[in-house]
Amino acid sequence: MNETDIFRALADPTRRLLLERLSAGARNATELREGLAVSQPAISQHIAVLRGVGLIAEQKTGRHVTYRVDPDGMRPLVDWLTRYRAFWPSRVDKLKTLLKEMDQ
Amino acid sequence: MNETDIFRALADPTRRLLLERLSAGARNATELREGLAVSQPAISQHIAVLRGVGLIAEQKTGRHVTYRVDPDGMRPLVDWLTRYRAFWPSRVDKLKTLLKEMDQ
DNA sequence: ACAATAGATAAGCACAGACTTATCTGTCGC
DNA sequence: GCGACAGATAAGTCTGTGCTTATCTATTGT
Numbered sequence: 001m002n003e004t005d006i007f008r009a010l011a012d013p014t015r016r017l018l019l020e021r022l023s024a025g026a027r028n029a030t031e032l033r034e035g036l037a038v039s040q041p042a043i044s045q046h047i048a049v050l051r052g053v054g055l056i057a058e059q060k061t062g063r064h065v066t067y068r069v070d071p072d073g074m075r076p077l078v079d080w081l082t083r084y085r086a087f088w089p090s091r092v093d094k095l096k097t098l099l100k101e102m103d104q
Numbered sequence: 105m106n107e108t109d110i111f112r113a114l115a116d117p118t119r120r121l122l123l124e125r126l127s128a129g130a131r132n133a134t135e136l137r138e139g140l141a142v143s144q145p146a147i148s149q150h151i152a153v154l155r156g157v158g159l160i161a162e163q164k165t166g167r168h169v170t171y172r173v174d175p176d177g178m179r180p181l182v183d184w185l186t187r188y189r190a191f192w193p194s195r196v197d198k199l200k201t202l203l204k205e206m207d208q
Numbered sequence: 209a210c211a212a213t214a215g216a217t218a219a220g221c222a223c224a225g226a227c228t229t230a231t232c233t234g235t236c237g238c
Numbered sequence: 239g240c241g242a243c244a245g246a247t248a249a250g251t252c253t254g255t256g257c258t259t260a261t262c263t264a265t266t267g268t
Contacts, residue, residue: 003120004115004116004117004120007111007114007115007120008115008255010111011108011111011112011115012108012255012256013108014256016107016108016111016184020187028214028215029214029215029216030213030214030215038256038257039257039258039259040214040215040216041215041216041217041218041257041258041259041260042256042257042258043215044214044215044216044217045216045217045255045256045257046256047215047216048216063213063214063215063264063265063266064214064265064266065214065215074185077185078185080120081178081181081182083124112225116225116226118226132244132245133244133245133246134243134244134245142226142227143227143228143229144244144245144246145227145228145229145230145245145246145247145248146226146227146228147245148244148245148246148247149225149226149227149246149247150226151245151246152246166235166236167234167235167236167243167244167245168235168236168244169244169245
C-alpha cells in the first residue's frame with residue numbers, strides 16, 4: 001500500500017475516530033456508527049477506504065460483518081517515518097532498532 | 105498542531121518530496137523546486153502549508169529565505185501512533201519507551 | 209415465504225485543495 | 239535609483255472527496 005493513500009485515509013477525522021474505536025476491539029458497522037452524526041452510507045464509505053488501504057480487515061460470518069484493525073496496516077507509515085533522519089536528529093537509530101525488533 | 109492538519113499536509117506527494125529534500129539539508133525555495141514540473145507559486149504554497157503545520161521552519165537572512173525541517177514537527181504524528189496499541193500488538197510498549205527517551 | 213436487518217452501491221451536491229497565470233513585495237548589486 | 243531576482247499573494251479553474259437520500263443485495267428469524 002502506498003504512503004499517499006494511507007496518509008489520505010488518516011487525514012479524515014471521522015476515519016481516525018473509527019480506527020480509534022476499532023483499536024479498542026473489533027465491532028460491526030452499526031456499532032462503529034453509534035453516537036456519530038453521520039449517515040450509514042457515510043460510515044460504509046469510510047470503512048471501504050480504510051479497508052482499501054489495508055488499515056482494517058473484515059471478517060464475515062453470515063450476514064454479520066465484523067471489522068478489526070489490521071496490525072500491519074500502519075507499517076508503511078512507520079517505514080516512511082524512519083526514512084527521515086532529519087526529523088529525528090540522533091534519535092532515528094533507536095527507532096530503526098525498534099523496527100527491527102518488530103520484524104521478528 | 106492538530107493531527108488532521110499534519111496528516112493532510114503529508115497526504116500530498118509533492119509536499120512529502122519537499123520534506124524529503126529538506127531532510128537532506130536546508131535549502132531555499134528555488135532549490136526545492138529544481139527538477140519539479142510545477143510552478144513557483146505552487147512550491148510557495150506547499151511551503152506555506154508545511155510551515156503552517158510546523159513541519160518546516162524558515163530562516164530569513166536579508167532577501168534569502170532558507171527552509172529547514174523542524175525536528176519537533178513530526179511529534180504529534182508519532183504521539184498519535186502510540187495511542188493505538190491495537191496497531192502494534194505487544195510492540196507499542198517499546199515505542200513508548202523510545203518516546204520517553206526522545207523527551208530527554 | 210417474507211418482513212426485518214446489516215451493509216453496500218448509485219447518483220448528485222457542495223466544498224476543499226492543488227494547480228495555473230498574473231501581479232505584488234521586498235532586497236540586493238550596480 | 240533602478241533593474242534583477244526570490245518569494246508571496248491574488249484570482250480563477252478543475253478535480254477529488256465527504257456528505258446526503260434513495261435504492262439494492264444478502265442473510266436471518268419466524
